[in-house]
Amino acid sequence: MSETKLIHTHDLVKTYPVAGCEFVALKNVNIDIGKGEFSGLVGPSGSGKTTLLNVIGSLDIPTSGSVTVLDHNIGSLTHKQAAMLRNQHIGFIFQTYNLLPVYTVFENIEFPLLLLGKSADDRKKMVNDALEWVGLSAKADMRPAQLSGGESQRVAIARAMVKKPALVLADEPTANLDAKNSHHILETMEKLNAELQTTFLFATHDEKVMQYMKRIISLEDGKVVKDETK
Numbered sequence: 001m002s003e004t005k006l007i008h009t010h011d012l013v014k015t016y017p018v019a020g021c022e023f024v025a026l027k028n029v030n031i032d033i034g035k036g037e038f039s040g041l042v043g044p045s046g047s048g049k050t051t052l053l054n055v056i057g058s059l060d061i062p063t064s065g066s067v068t069v070l071d072h073n074i075g076s077l078t079h080k081q082a083a084m085l086r087n088q089h090i091g092f093i094f095q096t097y098n099l100l101p102v103y104t105v106f107e108n109i110e111f112p113l114l115l116l117g118k119s120a121d122d123r124k125k126m127v128n129d130a131l132e133w134v135g136l137s138a139k140a141d142m143r144p145a146q147l148s149g150g151e152s153q154r155v156a157i158a159r160a161m162v163k164k165p166a167l168v169l170a171d172e173p174t175a176n177l178d179a180k181n182s183h184h185i186l187e188t189m190e191k192l193n194a195e196l197q198t199t200f201l202f203a204t205h206d207e208k209v210m211q212y213m214k215r216i217i218s219l220e221d222g223k224v225v226k227d228e229t230k
């Protein structure tokens, strides 16, 4: 595989058992995403966007076919290897945020850096930078329950980007943000993309997000029906 190809799927199929049958959520998906791409998955609700992000992010495994991410074959990784791949190289922004309620905003963003064994000084600097990126420096000591939906989403964005991973997978990252915050966050992501060649893959319905995308991959009923590079 070429070094610049970050994600490669080959005839990827994902099925889920539902009421004694197999529901096919992804049908023979073939996509290649290169290092430094800024791309979006679009499509109706239920078309398979989250499922595809989860398999690419090694949170789920293919039923058949293959997915290669940073030269790792996702279907053949042990749990430990998959966790290492995620900790080191992938930042997730989940559709449902997944913040840890007992930790403060600062601690939630710091968490991936603890997994990487960063020093306290490095962690403080990196978390403070990430808080600035998302405009939440003043809320570092609050807990998720004290935040608005949009603020929680921004904490999740900061947590995904704080370690400057090779790949950021973002599931509807702006769903709860007003226009001003959406543009600010997307500009921050564009900057990371330009400066560090961070690869971004979004799932989105949001026209504001789509304007920023350099490539749009459309899914319908688990199939890629269009793939356009601007």
Ligand SMILES: Nc1ncnc2c1ncn2[C@@H]1O[C@H](COP(=O)(O)OP(=O)(O)OP(=O)(O)O)[C@@H](O)[C@H]1O
Pocket (backbone or CB within 6 Å): 016, 017, 018, 023, 025, 043, 044, 045, 046, 047, 048, 049, 050, 051, 052, 095, 203
């Ligand atoms: N764990 C599961 N068990 C059974 N079916 C599932 C499971 N996860 C997803 N599905 C089904 O797979 C299909 C694709 O779901 P997915 O969450 O990927 O859609 P989506 O494109 O992200 O939709 P949305 O825009 O609403 O977030 C849906 O029909 C969903 O019901």
Ligand SMILES: [Mg+2]
Pocket (backbone or CB within 6 Å): 049, 050, 051, 095, 171, 203
């Ligand atoms: Mg989804």
